[in-house]
Amino acid sequence: GTAGVSNTNSSGTGNGASGSGGTSGQYTVGFAVSTTNNPFFVAMENGVQQEGQAKGVKVIVDNGNNDPSTQMNQVQDLIQQKVNVILLNPVSSQSLSSAVKAANQANIPVITLDRSVDSGKVACYIASNSVDAGKMAAQQLIKALNGKGQVVELQGVMGTSAERDREKGFDQEISTAPGIQVVARQSANFDRSTALNVMQNILQAHPHIQGVFAQNDEMALGALKAIQQSGKSGISLVGIDGEQEAVLDVQSGLMYADIAQQPTQEGKLGVDYALDAIKGKSIPTRVNSPLQLVTKGSTFKGF
Amino acid sequence: MERFGAVIRRYHLGPLIGLVILLFVLSVLSHQFFTFGNLRNVALQTSVNALLAVGMTFVILTAGIDLSVGSSLALSSAISAGLMASHLNVWLSALVGIAVGAACGLLNGVFVAYARLAPFIVTLGTMTLYRGLTEIYTNGNPIFNLPNGFSNFGSGSVLSIPIPVILAALVFILGWITLHRSTYGRRIYAIGGNERVAYLAGVPVKKYLVSVYVISGVLASIAGLVLTSRLSSAEPTAGTGYELDAITAVVLGGTSLFGGEGAILGTLVGALILGVISNGLNLLNVNSFYQDAIKGLIILAAIMLDRKKANSR
Amino acid sequence: MERFGAVIRRYHLGPLIGLVILLFVLSVLSHQFFTFGNLRNVALQTSVNALLAVGMTFVILTAGIDLSVGSSLALSSAISAGLMASHLNVWLSALVGIAVGAACGLLNGVFVAYARLAPFIVTLGTMTLYRGLTEIYTNGNPIFNLPNGFSNFGSGSVLSIPIPVILAALVFILGWITLHRSTYGRRIYAIGGNERVAYLAGVPVKKYLVSVYVISGVLASIAGLVLTSRLSSAEPTAGTGYELDAITAVVLGGTSLFGGEGAILGTLVGALILGVISNGLNLLNVNSFYQDAIKGLIILAAIMLDRKKANSR
Amino acid sequence: MSVLKMTDIHKSFSGVSVLRGVHLTVQSGEVVGLLGENGAGKSTLMKILTGEYRADSGEITLDGQSVSLDSIHRAKQLGFGMIHQELNLFQNLSIAENFLIGNEHHFNHSGFVNYRQLNERVKQILQLVNLQRTPTELLSSLGVGEQQLVEIGKSLLQKVRFLAMDEPTSALSQAETERLFQIIQSLCEQGVGVIYISHRLDELFHITHRVTVLRDGKFIATKPVQETNEEELVSLMVGRSIEDRYPTVHVNPGPIVMKTVGLQTAFVKNVDLTVCAGEIVGLGGLMGSGRTEVARALTGVDRVTSGHLQYMGNPIQLRSPQEAIRAGIAYVTEDRKELGLVLPFSLRANVSLPTLPARTRFGLVQRDVERDFARDVVEMLHIKVHDIEDPVESLSGGNQQKVVLAKWLAQKPSLFVLDEPTRGVDVGAKQEIYQLMNELKQQGKAILLISSDLPELLAMSDRVYVMHEGHLQGELPKQLVTEEAVMRLATGGSM
Ligand SMILES: Nc1ncnc2c1ncn2[C@@H]1O[C@H](COP(=O)(O)OP(=O)(O)OP(=O)(O)O)[C@@H](O)[C@H]1O
Ligand SMILES: Nc1ncnc2c1ncn2[C@@H]1O[C@H](COP(=O)(O)OP(=O)(O)OP(=O)(O)O)[C@@H](O)[C@H]1O
Ligand SMILES: [Mg+2]
Numbered sequence A: 001g002t003a004g005v006s007n008t009n010s011s012g013t014g015n016g017a018s019g020s021g022g023t024s025g026q027y028t029v030g031f032a033v034s035t036t037n038n039p040f041f042v043a044m045e046n047g048v049q050q051e052g053q054a055k056g057v058k059v060i061v062d063n064g065n066n067d068p069s070t071q072m073n074q075v076q077d078l079i080q081q082k083v084n085v086i087l088l089n090p091v092s093s094q095s096l097s098s099a100v101k102a103a104n105q106a107n108i109p110v111i112t113l114d115r116s117v118d119s120g121k122v123a124c125y126i127a128s129n130s131v132d133a134g135k136m137a138a139q140q141l142i143k144a145l146n147g148k149g150q151v152v153e154l155q156g157v158m159g160t161s162a163e164r165d166r167e168k169g170f171d172q173e174i175s176t177a178p179g180i181q182v183v184a185r186q187s188a189n190f191d192r193s194t195a196l197n198v199m200q201n202i203l204q205a206h207p208h209i210q211g212v213f214a215q216n217d218e219m220a221l222g223a224l225k226a227i228q229q230s231g232k233s234g235i236s237l238v239g240i241d242g243e244q245e246a247v248l249d250v251q252s253g254l255m256y257a258d259i260a261q262q263p264t265q266e267g268k269l270g271v272d273y274a275l276d277a278i279k280g281k282s283i284p285t286r287v288n289s290p291l292q293l294v295t296k297g298s299t300f301k302g303f
Numbered sequence B, C: 001m002e003r004f005g006a007v008i009r010r011y012h013l014g015p016l017i018g019l020v021i022l023l024f025v026l027s028v029l030s031h032q033f034f035t036f037g038n039l040r041n042v043a044l045q046t047s048v049n050a051l052l053a054v055g056m057t058f059v060i061l062t063a064g065i066d067l068s069v070g071s072s073l074a075l076s077s078a079i080s081a082g083l084m085a086s087h088l089n090v091w092l093s094a095l096v097g098i099a100v101g102a103a104c105g106l107l108n109g110v111f112v113a114y115a116r117l118a119p120f121i122v123t124l125g126t127m128t129l130y131r132g133l134t135e136i137y138t139n140g141n142p143i144f145n146l147p148n149g150f151s152n153f154g155s156g157s158v159l160s161i162p163i164p165v166i167l168a169a170l171v172f173i174l175g176w177i178t179l180h181r182s183t184y185g186r187r188i189y190a191i192g193g194n195e196r197v198a199y200l201a202g203v204p205v206k207k208y209l210v211s212v213y214v215i216s217g218v219l220a221s222i223a224g225l226v227l228t229s230r231l232s233s234a235e236p237t238a239g240t241g242y243e244l245d246a247i248t249a250v251v252l253g254g255t256s257l258f259g260g261e262g263a264i265l266g267t268l269v270g271a272l273i274l275g276v277i278s279n280g281l282n283l284l285n286v287n288s289f290y291q292d293a294i295k296g297l298i299i300l301a302a303i304m305l306d307r308k309k310a311n312s313r
Numbered sequence D: 001m002s003v004l005k006m007t008d009i010h011k012s013f014s015g016v017s018v019l020r021g022v023h024l025t026v027q028s029g030e031v032v033g034l035l036g037e038n039g040a041g042k043s044t045l046m047k048i049l050t051g052e053y054r055a056d057s058g059e060i061t062l063d064g065q066s067v068s069l070d071s072i073h074r075a076k077q078l079g080f081g082m083i084h085q086e087l088n089l090f091q092n093l094s095i096a097e098n099f100l101i102g103n104e105h106h107f108n109h110s111g112f113v114n115y116r117q118l119n120e121r122v123k124q125i126l127q128l129v130n131l132q133r134t135p136t137e138l139l140s141s142l143g144v145g146e147q148q149l150v151e152i153g154k155s156l157l158q159k160v161r162f163l164a165m166d167e168p169t170s171a172l173s174q175a176e177t178e179r180l181f182q183i184i185q186s187l188c189e190q191g192v193g194v195i196y197i198s199h200r201l202d203e204l205f206h207i208t209h210r211v212t213v214l215r216d217g218k219f220i221a222t223k224p225v226q227e228t229n230e231e232e233l234v235s236l237m238v239g240r241s242i243e244d245r246y247p248t249v250h251v252n253p254g255p256i257v258m259k260t261v262g263l264q265t266a267f268v269k270n271v272d273l274t275v276c277a278g279e280i281v282g283l284g285g286l287m288g289s290g291r292t293e294v295a296r297a298l299t300g301v302d303r304v305t306s307g308h309l310q311y312m313g314n315p316i317q318l319r320s321p322q323e324a325i326r327a328g329i330a331y332v333t334e335d336r337k338e339l340g341l342v343l344p345f346s347l348r349a350n351v352s353l354p355t356l357p358a359r360t361r362f363g364l365v366q367r368d369v370e371r372d373f374a375r376d377v378v379e380m381l382h383i384k385v386h387d388i389e390d391p392v393e394s395l396s397g398g399n400q401q402k403v404v405l406a407k408w409l410a411q412k413p414s415l416f417v418l419d420e421p422t423r424g425v426d427v428g429a430k431q432e433i434y435q436l437m438n439e440l441k442q443q444g445k446a447i448l449l450i451s452s453d454l455p456e457l458l459a460m461s462d463r464v465y466v467m468h469e470g471h472l473q474g475e476l477p478k479q480l481v482t483e484e485a486v487m488r489l490a491t492g493g494s495m
């Protein structure tokens, strides 16, 4: 599975919204995370847990295993447990709408992280735009290739929103550079070892590619191994997520760029706004956490 | 007394004891667990897997297996939802979905029964095929904007019992009657016990084999309708991995993968054990990193209770 | 001539014919396909699944199944990688990983052989358990920064044949000798053919059952080392779903899930068919939405060729 | 009054000719015996009649009308039934349900099983065949003999006009056999034509009107039973005459090889018996009396709950068959299909299974030694097999039985426990097996012979123990062994 698109800008360190710690001992926040099969969401969960501890809030975490109906069930369980706020990182925007409606009926505020839902009342949506992430990646590739050459796109799990949106943004932007040709689009399921194999095969079919866009860092890291093992050089690789390993590879020049998000911060922000919501403070309905571009020389840390 | 012992053996009450212990432990650990609202949730959350598991029981009793249920579910519900979204009558769309499920099962059954291919590999192939067709049909996008009336079916209740639960209960009762009381059911057991002997006794083995896969496909499509209606959308990735849950429920319920042995009540218990584990781990707020380990241990513990049965594998 | 027919029957050359057709079609469709470099890639990409499938063949021949291989792979490679990352000697770390794989298999085997529980459900339980332990051990994060020497093992080659391929080939040869030439192998077939007859003929059935799960666990850990070394990192999610690929390779190769029938060469062919399909679809740059459907159709077509064999299920 | 005629039937399996111009005629109300060596083609001929196999050529007529038997269903419609040599039963179902499958229309109540009616009817039939079991018991809890009674009972449920019985008595003892004859008689009175296959010659004279003899897939002769005798039938069947059907040799018994003291298992109690070197000790009793269970206790299969075994003068504990085999005890099981053979394995692999460790070098099987042994036993026991690499499931029943016996010969054990070793074996081969037993006896081996074939038990044993309901009822020395004495003990009487 993979990240949706969230981005955290530098201001998103939880300063804006925190209730003062210690006053909230009895509050419970339910966090329904789409999956913990991916470092991105593990980091998000860590953020939620850390901030919960810091603010003295009890946190209940449910892992949806990327299955909408499992997550729907978990939201129901959270409602059943009468949590004060639900932090929802939905598996699917469409499918979790009914879960949000159920929470609305039970008068439990819902804050969505990284992805939102299509209908139902959401108190606050903390994320960035997946389409933008795709666009930024395309811009980096265009820059790296000086506007001409062959590129390939490694797709995530077909049918997931992250896959669709990143592809959409990438396609829109890449088409602005007529000199660039997307010679292959293949799915590697957001998975590192699959990406290694798929990239090997693509290199076989298209030995002259100059750029690779991987829809997440796991695939970028797999593709990097394939490129390294093929002995080819001069292929620019761009990923999305801001995973520590990928960020390090960008800084050492192995990858061209990474479009980073800060899931830890996003999780922290979620808890902070949750406390505000409990206390009846007004909170913004949309918190935009901009994407962080990581290129060689940047000092960004990653998660 | 003798009859009682026979009943335990015959209907595999081992897993039931496991379920009861699990319920007891969870009631002690969480005061929210044994409330009407929560048990209702457990039942609701189990309903989709339970529907699939009934069909899987039929298939496994013939020593077959159906790995394609999750994909059949996705394909049939995508098509139903697509028709609904384009304003076809809800009932008619649902019927078309069920017909698609039946067709998925029919193809499996024909390969297994008439081409005499191993069910595992046939349904593995169709699992991939039906998933691919779903992706092509939906272009990878979820189908939403379904009529409200349809959504109510999955989220409504009668006498505060959710409609999917009632549906699953009906299917279980029907399944029980069919397997344990009808001549059809006895013949299914006979085929699973010894296909060749059944054939020699004049059972039209091929038709029966086809029929169990059709039943499985139809129930997968019904499960798909429940799921689509609960989520108000049909996802191209819906049902991924559900085959494993359904098979687990069946096997946990004491049915042998080698066919001919087992009972549908066991399947119900197996499905409930799985549902209760997930619900309980959530209620107790077990760290998600520990959940898998604990779930694995509970499954192992549950089958240990069924040891005697398993002996006669 | 007569002997030749027997060889075809005995070693299930049906799938091999399927593989040859597939190779032919792909060579026509893509001029890159039948090049040394690409075939080398296919072999390399097949090596992990091939290693798992050898162990799975042993298990399935006893009428068992091992769903836990993917998780055993993840657990053992996480522990090896963890030790390497903390600067333990590479060889020693690798050995510890293999020991962990053996322990995973031992637990499975003891449950199956001594507690007489159904292998499906035992290994389903341990699949979840071992995955959970991996998550706990890694805290959900990949382990990287492995020593360079170790990475070379997965990406290096001898006479331009990749080391993982050589390793898999060695394991296949060993597996073939063991299954088809050794007393041990003969007894494995006997257990799968009729466990009670084997027992009455003096085969220590329980020990043998344990041993096949240990073999499977050890090969899973070796596959894990290959994977970790190729990726220069150990992922907590590594190996997810690999059990299905391994089982598919075995069954596609003509081995019966009911035990006692099949051959390891079939498994090799089965694994290669899967590897070739993935490679071919990538080379031809088939639209991802169509890949699943095409893959499903190829699997169905491949087994149709093996019809005669499947008859005698 | 109808007549069934099979004329010039030919059949081959993948090029190997099995039936070559066979004729058979049966009239309603008549019992025709079908006789032939193992592998002569008797079962194959009957399977053609029931639509399981299709003849390659030949004609089958019913009352002069040619019929085509192209499906099981068609044969059933015509009223052709069969009691299979290999028990065709569902181990996973109850006794009653075994009657149900294939006869659903009798107990069908708009799609549902009328269990009350079924159990009632099955109860009647069980009484008729003299099986003391309740219809709801699981079939798998029955011994082989009892299962054979179920198989017989099943045929009574169908309205058949012609019934083929393929060795129905091979696992039955005297009492059940007589019961079966009464049943056959009443079937005949109802106008059913019966084809009766058996390797127990005396039975043919008891029950049949005419006997048809096959040899090597060819029709040899049909004789009215009054006009022939055992010698003639045997020579028609094997192509030579057999002088001494039960050859015996005298050997002075050596030391005690196996002695049980107060032996008790979950199924038998207080069994005290001895078997000496150079001795054949018989173990008789009715079906279900626990003879097999004694064998299982002596061979490490069943746990001994009290009492103990003495082997070669020393107490011994056998925790598994492996230990028994190592100690030199061989167990020839009665149920060849379930317990004797790995059916998909070749003959070669089957006969070498218990002796594999001895045929291993550097962990590898010495295949040439293995092959030589397989060829030797095929020759020694005249096993009819096309190729030692053929799977044993394609062998005829009697030949399969010989394979079960053969696999223990290489082991050179000191004690042979033979449970119904000649079940389904033809006269000629039986004599060969007896000669083999005699040879073993001369070599100083101890043999415990369990048999339901009374003439065989009486003739071959030096002493006979008789069991009754799980315990030893008595011991008969050679000079006192008579059918009457055995039957008296077997039914709970005293000497
Ligand atoms: N399905 C089969 N495939 C190949 N050969 C077969 C098959 N069935 C029977 N045969 C062969 O046909 C021959 C006749 O077998 P059949 O079972 O009819 O003998 P039978 O007269 O019944 O012997 P028995 O007295 O041992 O039961 C045997 O040599 C046997 O090996
Ligand atoms: N596994 C078992 N479970 C329960 N009862 C059993 C089992 N095996 C045998 N029995 C019972 O033990 C008794 C003796 O068994 P069995 O019929 O094999 O004896 P036998 O004297 O060898 O007779 P046979 O002539 O059938 O060989 C029977 O009543 C049988 O049903
Ligand atoms: Mg026969």
Ligand SMILES: [Mg+2]
Pocket (backbone or CB within 6 Å): D143, D291, D292, D293, D334, D419
């Ligand atoms: Mg017996």
